[in-house]
Amino acid sequence: MNEKIYDVVICGGGLAGSTLARQLKLTMPELSVVVLDKDAYPLPEAAFKVGESSVYDGAYYFGQILQLEEYFEREHLPKLGLRYFYGNTKGELHKRPEFGISDFPPKPGSYQIDRGKLENDLRLFNKEMGIEVLENCLVKDIDISENLEEPHQIVYIQQDSKEYKTISARWVVDAMGRRRYIQRKLGLAKPNDPKFNAAWFRVKGRVDISDFVPSTEKEWHDRVPNNNRYYSTNHLCGRGYWVWLIPLATNHTSLGIVASEEFQPFSEFHTQELAFEWLERNEPVVAENLKGREVIDFKKMPRYSYSSTKVFSINRWGCVGEAAVFADPLYSPGSDLISYANTLQTHMIRLDREGKLTEEMVEEASNFYIGQNDGLSESIHNNYSYTDHGVVMGMKNIWNIAVGSSFVSPLVFNPDFLDPGKTPKTYVGVDHPAIQLDKRMEGLLLEWRAKSLRRLDFGFLDYWKGLPFLMEIRQRNLKSTTTEQELIDDRMPNLDDCEALAISIFLLAVEDTMPEMLSKFPKSMWVNAWAMGLDPKKWESEGLFEPKTQPRDFSHIREPLRKCVQVKEPMLALAR
Template identity: 45%
Template sequence: MIAPSSSRTYDLVICGGGLAGLGLARQLRLSGNALSILVLDPIERPLPHAGFKIGESTVEIGAYYYHHTLQMYDYLESAHLEKLGLRYFFGSTGDFASRPEYGARRFLPAKSYQIDRGTFETRLRELVVDDRVDLVEGARVRDIDIDEQEDQPHTVHWIDANGIEHQTRARWVVDAMGRRRYLQSRLGHMKKAPRPRNSVWWRVKGKVSVNDWVPRSNVEWHQRAEDDRWQSTCHLMGEGYWVWIIPLAPDNTSIGIVALDDVHPYHSYGPTPEKAMEWLRTHEPDLARAMEGHDVIDFGRLKSYSHSSTRVISGKRWACTGVSGVFADPYYSVGTNIIAYSNGFIQRLIEKDQAGEPLEEYAEYANRYVLTLNDAITENISRGMRNLRVGPVTALKTIWDYYIGWGTSDPQYYHELYLDPALARAISGLVSRVVVTQARMLALFETWGQHTSQRRVQFGYIDYIDDLPTLKAMHLRTLPHRTPTTVREQLAYMRDAVDRIEEVAQIIFRMAVRDVHPDEYPRIASSWINIEAIGLDPSLWESAGLFRPRSQPRDFSAHEAEFSRLFRWTEEEASALAAASS
């Protein structure tokens, strides 16, 4: 805790001392950069445990950012919970054990964590102070003057905990103040996300675990997971909504409702905990009963939580990181992923500035990369929400999303390929097939999920690691000792990943046609098709070029067999297929 002189000029002022701001400060220090840094935050320690901030779940990139980039592995292992992956339970009219389940039997090879934000951010504050970063708690930022002249510093106006006003100059300013989004509003860069979604949440004392909702006599169900499902980020899925259950060390639980506004209007479950519990009793009664008797630590709510921007990184020596810039959606727990990418770009720009290099061209590239990534994730998740009740379709879409992430996006972060525009152009050439196919696949999943015919394809349980060896091989590339070591090897891995993704598109398309149009299935059952022409309207197949593939046909029967083992087909489908074949 320091009281800097108003006359002092810093190299960098970070407005906001949460995950994004503190992470950037520590990242810069660990890189060996000795620039002067001031962090301002209105909240003073001690920070509350369990009921501090929302956003407790991480996935592989976010966890890697914490334990590798920020060098907090030992702390994470000792003070927080390792995450048993993402887990999904789809809608069912029977008891909870009858709900189709998508998850993992055991902890994933590449780690992720469930974070108690209060204890985690307390530790980060201690670390940045030890790293000789000036941290002022109880500081409220009143204004930020951006001076776009190359040699002129910006000015941050703030008030300390004693009410004393300060004006601090800085060559760089980063807004990490979260949903206040000060620079976004001040500079006119705010952008709304499509398809409004809202959320309410509780943190409660004690464990709320789905394991307790199924009798121990159901041995088969309990043996699906070797460890307690409580340590997963559990999703309870229904039409236009999902509900999270996230553990917080040592024995508390975060629970939240997320819903499309045009399917479940906010007033149907917000803004009070009483209305939210009433909604749970209707849509997720097992969870509502499980919450009875648990003391509530806090209750929160947020309307239209997702947002984007027209600019988050500028060559004029300012940036927004974390929620102050963009926020996609909590569905895949990617908030820290976006922070990791953004802070990497900010560090690189500051280093270029220190070296006297021009900034504008690289800043344009960095800004475009972050916004494209965020908006693609937002679009992907929001377009799938109406079908969350449809287990087979959403499970296959989730598998598809994992292939895209672990095959093309994650390697760019682990190997820092994303920081180099030249490498990014090479990657863009590799994944060009996937870009077009992604749009086609999203439309296919939407159409498939809304189809009104009798569902012919079903599943009971999918372990997305052990049951899908090809996908698991992609996941294993995220382990430090398994990653390619040269750029050539990294690009070769991504080239192979794109081939596997193309095969998955072929496999899922066949399944969709078999389910929706079994009479048309023989036309495509043994065809190597053009994945850029996929669609569920058979009348358009010829004109779209479905049977004119742009890649070399190959045998993917072993890959297809991985999927075939996981799904079963009804007798009605078998009869329809036999009739079509004859």
């Protein structure tokens, strides 16, 4: 038995476990940290794991919090945002509505990550920092101590020697992925959602979506110069599904199919042969461009989405990464959720060492994190009802960028988030107006899809250049040095912008579904965003025309949003 009692034992050395180890050591250099992992260096590159696409919170975490920005810039590909193609899935790509950006946004940006390369490098970085990394170690048991003064016991077997060993620690963190050891042992795991499934594969070489379109379509190519669409996480969307294409720095391309069982049965794409047949039927332009490509792996994940009743405990254990929860991957939230869990876990270990950690704080962190996952999954699962409707999906994407940037990012990365007596910790409870507004928006978008006349459309919606208010929201909130007072001061501007955006989206929904009702909403009219809906009979009774907030000018949001879409068949009588 190992007599040493570590401060933290992390079971699992994947992305979540390795980044947590690094964050702990950067925050508290004196900590003794050991990582146990079943795999050994070197890990395979290109065809190791999915989760290759990072978005802004996760990338901010990697670059700024973990101090790896220079490494990512050097060793992985820059990402040109999330990009979506809607419309006729069997037609020419350049004729489909496109939602994306035309140029790389200001730093900090985001990255396309080769998971094998990253996890190999993280192991080396962690060892250099003094973190112990024990490989070929399969965890067999975690004996959680109920006594706050006694350490946990972790039993593992070294697979090369078959020898059982025990290691002791004050804190133990499960980062062993979908095995979800602690949750299953303690009966905390919520079941997988049976409706959503995925399959994916990697191919050798560059599969560039720009090559899907003839070079003679100069206008299409010029709106995103230098064939830079390749660097986006590209999504081709149809009824109840989306297909991803992600470039990897090792000169491979990752492709996947994600779908709702309601619209696209898993039985039709759960093998490599079936997946390629499915692509020929549903996304023939992709299938055509894969001909002759060498497929180097094929993997699948039925019922991929799940949650838990608890992910952190005052008894000094936690779950991070896929050992905690797994949201729907449509918006590439995996690295975001890792960054949130790791940061909350680091806050808790810091407070424990200072003698300030309370059960209330731990419960709040656990509930906050589970709420983020469950709310995100529910929101994205609604999307599968309208993944074939570009305008509704585009508005949903814009809404989620604004809300996430306003009410999640500024909190999680702030070191005061869980500190006793700090106001920000209760900033976004379930009764917060932003949460209620988000629920109202979910209902509005579902109504819009059901009632849409498809009058509105877009050719190319550049959500950074075309909607500068989104970049303003992001720059206001995505930083780790925000003081408590700054968080408080930013509350109202964030809520004001989201309220104005909600009203602007509502007006577009009215224009698309019942243009004859537009006369009820003159240009400067302010309404109650928390009463939005597409049943005019309820507008009076639910108080749509009785705003609860001060009317104000919101043209900085409404006008650029309206310019992003066009009326397919202009109705002269309703010209405004």
